[in-house]
Amino acid sequence: MSTRAAPGGTSRVAAPTRREQILREAARLFAERGFHGVGVDEIGAAVGISGPGLYRHFAGKDAMLAELLVGISERLLEGGRARVEASAGDPDTLLAALVDGHIDFALDDRPLITLHDRELDRLRDDDRHRVRQLQRQYVELWVATVRDLHPATPESEARAAVHAVFGLLNSTPHLGSGLPGRGATEALLRRLAHGAFGALGVPGA
């Protein structure tokens, strides 16, 4: 069958594989109702096949979640590393780039952002450790950058600040509707994040 790659050669954005379709819908459903709250029949129905047909593509429900979480963590870290390379050592532009990248991610892949810190414990041990390790490395990228900018900040504090800003940036799923529009939201989040980090510089009361 293949179903892959457009036949005519004009391989536009590439039609999504069945696997990709399934992952997409599974991510949405898991984010909406929680891993245990979604049945395989629902996931199947969301892509037009029914129930056990999913087992032609994945070993099980767990495998879908694992692939989602590992994938997202890898992409985040990869993106972060690319920005470190591109920053040529300037921590100011690097932090700005990291913030922008994370905002893009948060706005483009809302369900994944939600899953990322919510369903980690449902993974098999090895997958969970892998995801944790990737997450840790991503955080360390940020922590190093922040401490580069604010050398007086102790490490534990910098790490807490980074997690806090993640919480800030990842808050968009809670606003389902009523967002000020993509561009404005992007700008707003950017301003808020930089405002928060900026407060690290002035240890006032």
Added chain:
Amino acid sequence: MSTRAAPGGTSRVAAPTRREQILREAARLFAERGFHGVGVDEIGAAVGISGPGLYRHFAGKDAMLAELLVGISERLLEGGRARVEASAGDPDTLLAALVDGHIDFALDDRPLITLHDRELDRLRDDDRHRVRQLQRQYVELWVATVRDLHPATPESEARAAVHAVFGLLNSTPHLGSGLPGRGATEALLRRLAHGAFGALGVPGA
């Protein structure tokens, strides 16, 4: 039996009711593994009774979650309103008080904070609407204060900013260990939150 009220008259902090014990453990377990991920037997075991004994205290598993979520929402709103009263109309001190109150809450009741935005959809319709309504009112308190301080900010933007700062303040559960210590964390979150809100004033690029 009663089990309530210390016998000698020195009624210290008051021994927790069985109900309260259950709610406490249920909150912890729900936060750790998700509502559907926890069995009633586990909740029972956590308080030393087993399985169906819970039904002497609650109508069902849903009832526990409902009581937790409604309770937390009510306490948040109540605390917020009290601070509005106490602020005597000064938006600066009011915002500071709201931030401090929310930080206390986030640090004292981590499991509840987690549940609050994660398991809302598992509620029966009426309970869910009640919680949503309480949450909405709490948010509006903040939005009004923020707009009082930054009149140029459009409402949708102020609301998004408030949600974002909630995400920031509620990030502490993600730091399980490695927090800089209660006092330092409190101070850090306060600085970050005010830094973020402060950035609303300067709409620069």
Added chain:
DNA sequence: GCGCGCGGTTAGTGACCGTTAACGTCCTTC
């Protein structure tokens, strides 16, 4: 044109889980 494997289907199975039933045991109270 024939196998064959890919991607579906429906039916069934075993486990788990929330809830109820039936029963027992103290403590309290008159």
Added chain:
DNA sequence: GAAGGACGTTAACGGTCACTAACCGCGCGC
């Protein structure tokens, strides 16, 4: 000191759910 209720227990039931079994059409390579 008997009655009654608060608080547990274990056993069982019913439903749901992930997963497996058995079966099937169809497009492709040879």
